[in-house]
Amino acid sequence: MEALAINRKESKLRVAPEWADVCFTCGTCAGGCPVTGVDGMDPRKAVRMAALGLDQELVDSRFPWICTLCGRCEYACPQGVEILKMMRKARGLRERDKVPGPIHKGVVMDLERGNNLGIPRDDFLFLLADLAKEMDEDEGFPGFYVPVDKKGANILLTVNSKEPFGEPDDMKFWWRIFYAAKEDWTVPSENWEGVNWGLFSGDDESMKIFVGRIVEHLERLECKTLLLPE
């Protein structure tokens, strides 16, 4: 094996070799992680790999994706090692077409069509109106409707695309609460996605775009409160 040059600049994970001393290798992180042992890995080993310059090996391994970024290890670490940041960075360094599962595809879809599952605007608005009609006429909420793009509303509500896609009736839980509270609320007609998969795929740029869209809604519709039930 060739000799590795280890320094902060060289490190793709931006982990300094000093981490090798900062981390006590006490194993507190590994002891509290539910997936310690999977693929022979654990958070302590991941930290060691990064400190020893085995960046690419960590990026190529499954571990940063089997880890749920729960942050339990980091909270317990006596040395304040930023394990979570390192794991997420490792995810971000994966080539985008090698990101496991649909989360990167969801990011691309959201960038192009405004939600992770590509639900068109007209279908979305029709669905909201249809569900609202059920509540209005049959379920004991007379007068109920879903206010869309309502300027000056108090609450702006984002939507998890899995609900309009597969579990539409679940959207009614919040709606029933709003009805009872006579809340002044609204949903954007486009770019209403509340799930930011850029957070999980390690894609800061897309993540910023999605957050920016929500801020834009709040400003355009002059809403005071954001309700992001993720």
Add this chain to the structure above:
Amino acid sequence: MHDPCNYGRKGFKTFGHGYFEEPRWITQQCCENYVEMYPAKMNNFCCGAGGGAWAMPYEQERIFYGRVKAKQIKDTGAKMVVAPCHNCRDQIMKSLDKEYGLGVEVKYLWELVADSLIVEPWSEEEIKAANKLRDAQYERDDVDLDQEWG
């Protein structure tokens, strides 16, 4: 009550406030017999599907991860688990409940609230005002409920 990592531990780290007491207070307004899991709050265990793992192709690993949460739930003896996060709810309700034979009901926090409400219908005037706003909105957005899917 399951503490989602993002609202609790990670919220605390990022924003200086973990939402631990708020969901407990709400749950206790709706349920008489509230029990805690152990450990909870800052040391809570993830449901096993965080970080996008619910969508990831590593299913066996996700279920393996969730064994810790499943045991925590079982040990409480509770009949219902309240999950204040979409992802945690799916993992506990659609996966852990079956895989580990928990036999628990799983609800979103806001579902619990919605189910606990006794709703009074709006007054005639309120209904009329809402209908007017609704009709104007449907007109603007070209929403026609009588039209079939085309």
